Amino acid sequence: MSLESMVKGLLWSLVAIAVNALPAYAAEPDAAVSRARAHIERFPGRSLHARDHSYDLRDVVIDPDGTEHVRFERRYKGLPVMGGDLVVHSSRTGTFIDTSLTLRRWIDMPTRPAVGAARATAAALAAHPGENRNTPAAPIIYARGDLPVLGWDVRVFGEQADGTPIEKHVIVDAQNAQILDAWDDIHTGAASGSGKGYFSGTVSLTTNSLSSGFELRDPSRGGQFTTNLGQRTSGTGTVFLDADNAWGDGLLTNPATVGVDAQYGTAVTWDYFKNVHGRTGIANDGKGAYNRVHYGRRYNNAFWSDSCFCMTYGDGDGTTFNPFDSLDVAGHEMTHGITSRTANLTYSGESGGLNEASSDIFGTMVEYYAANTNDAGDYLIGEKLYKNNISGTKALRSMVNPSSDGYSADCWYAGVGNLDVHYSSGVANHLFHLLAEGTAMGSKTCAPGNTRVATGSATFSGIGQAAAERIWYRALTVYMTSSTNYAGARAASMKAASDLFGAGSPEVNAVAGAWSAVLVN
Numbered sequence: 001m002s003l004e005s006m007v008k009g010l011l012w013s014l015v016a017i018a019v020n021a022l023p024a025y026a027a028e029p030d031a032a033v034s035r036a037r038a039h040i041e042r043f044p045g046r047s048l049h050a051r052d053h054s055y056d057l058r059d060v061v062i063d064p065d066g067t068e069h070v071r072f073e074r075r076y077k078g079l080p081v082m083g084g085d086l087v088v089h090s091s092r093t094g095t096f097i098d099t100s101l102t103l104r105r106w107i108d109m110p111t112r113p114a115v116g117a118a119r120a121t122a123a124a125l126a127a128h129p130g131e132n133r134n135t136p137a138a139p140i141i142y143a144r145g146d147l148p149v150l151g152w153d154v155r156v157f158g159e160q161a162d163g164t165p166i167e168k169h170v171i172v173d174a175q176n177a178q179i180l181d182a183w184d185d186i187h188t189g190a191a192s193g194s195g196k197g198y199f200s201g202t203v204s205l206t207t208n209s210l211s212s213g214f215e216l217r218d219p220s221r222g223g224q225f226t227t228n229l230g231q232r233t234s235g236t237g238t239v240f241l242d243a244d245n246a247w248g249d250g251l252l253t254n255p256a257t258v259g260v261d262a263q264y265g266t267a268v269t270w271d272y273f274k275n276v277h278g279r280t281g282i283a284n285d286g287k288g289a290y291n292r293v294h295y296g297r298r299y300n301n302a303f304w305s306d307s308c309f310c311m312t313y314g315d316g317d318g319t320t321f322n323p324f325d326s327l328d329v330a331g332h333e334m335t336h337g338i339t340s341r342t343a344n345l346t347y348s349g350e351s352g353g354l355n356e357a358s359s360d361i362f363g364t365m366v367e368y369y370a371a372n373t374n375d376a377g378d379y380l381i382g383e384k385l386y387k388n389n390i391s392g393t394k395a396l397r398s399m400v401n402p403s404s405d406g407y408s409a410d411c412w413y414a415g416v417g418n419l420d421v422h423y424s425s426g427v428a429n430h431l432f433h434l435l436a437e438g439t440a441m442g443s444k445t446c447a448p449g450n451t452r453v454a455t456g457s458a459t460f461s462g463i464g465q466a467a468a469e470r471i472w473y474r475a476l477t478v479y480m481t482s483s484t485n486y487a488g489a490r491a492a493s494m495k496a497a498s499d500l501f502g503a504g505s506p507e508v509n510a511v512a513g514a515w516s517a518v519l520v521n
Contacts, residue, residue, distance in 0.1 A: 066092020265330025
């Protein structure tokens with residue numbers, strides 16, 4: 001079955017994003033897709049469509065007023081175009097509105113490589129040591145730069161020093177074997193029962209009733225479940241089972257305690273995206289992902305993997321770190337899945353920073369949404385992970401003052417995309433905090449001419465979390481594409497704010513002001 005057929009079969013369950021409480025129209029996904037395909041060909045100046053281009057359906061969003069947003073992956077002469085994805089926007093009457101894309105030039109080029117797959121694979125492994133595992137290099141058009149280039153997508157697998165798996169894409173120029181880009185697909189980050197987690201305390205859990213007891217699987221939230229890897233680093237693990245539907249005891253000596261935190265975090269994140277943004281599951285298809293806990297030994301991290309469609313959590317080293325499945329981390333990792341199913345922001349450069357920031361933003365909003373007194377909402381990422389952190393001042397990252405970790409950027413500058421994506425994310429984290437809260441919580445604006453740290457004294461008034469989170473979600477799922485950079489994110493969020501609150505509204509002006517406050521103009 002083709003991707004398009006699969007997506008079409010799921011689109012009837014889409015829950016549209018609320019836009020200004022407009023009346024709903026019974027738009028049909030099949031018709032929306034057909035209209036979008038016609039617009040691509042009818043308006044080549046906006047879609048950069050030309051001969052030998054074809055398009056694979058990725059996603060459809062239909063607003064309550066009938067406005068249609070259809071996302072496609074582009075192919076050229078049958079080859080996938082990295083950076084060629086686009087979203088076609090149409091009115092409820094089928095009239096073309098515009099496109100969202102980051103492709104800069106028309107593609108019209110030969111597709112015969114001068115460098116073969118074997119040489120490309122050798123070049124990739126020389127630059128990024130690991131294993132290819134007999135995965136064939138795939139020919140692609142690499143269009144994330146100014147000029148489209150014929151390339152090879154080489155897969156490299158392995159393991160980082162801390163035990164995190166590696167699932168890299170290494171892009172090799174098919175004319176000269178130069179490395180063009182590289183990024184990792186590992187993104188670090190029915191019955192009524194109860195559980196006692198290490199972080200979350202005593203919580204309610206929806207579990208699955210079996211003839212022999214219960215399993216930690218939630219039929220009411222797409223069947224999402226939690227497994228015990230038992231310190232292994234591969235496989236799916238074993239689903240937690242229990243006789244009396246009372247899970248964990250709050251102690252790390254009980255393996256189910258960490259399972260409670262993971263399952264609870266997954267449930268809260270599902271509810272947050274469904275109730276706040278109208279999204280049912282990571283892929284918006286009503287299907288749940290799953291958690292793997294007790295990964296490796298003394299592993300200080302968590303990650304999302306597209307290949308297993310799952311979140312994985314380490315136990316921490318027990319000295320500096322606790323287990324890595326606190327509430328904001330669970331929300332963070334699930335958001336990586338949502339990003340992979342929507343804008344699919346490539347995990348390198350400025351788009352990689354936006355990918356990480358989106359996970360930090362929604363991980364934080366999930367924490368506030370939960371209103372759990374054991375893990376209260378704040379703008380710190382992973383503060384519960386540190387042992388003996390009574391003051392709560394230690395954290396992996398801060399959205400109030402990103403540069404406080406000594407690595408992250410508060411402000412945009414020309415080289416920010418060269419930072420690790422966890423540090424370039426600081427610009428968008430800072431932007432979101434200013435947009436939601438302003439400078440009232442101690443966040444500073446950026447002074448023109450500075451290169452990383454916010455030192456400005458200007459005051460700024462936020463618009464509140466409820467407006468800010470809706471704007472960022474719509475920008476991510478409707479307007480951003482795989483190569484969106486910070487300038488593109490500004491444009492996407494301005495469009496989103498205008499959709500939600502009206503052109504020229506205070507919210508639109510606030511978005512513009514917040515981006516200027518982090519030097520994205």
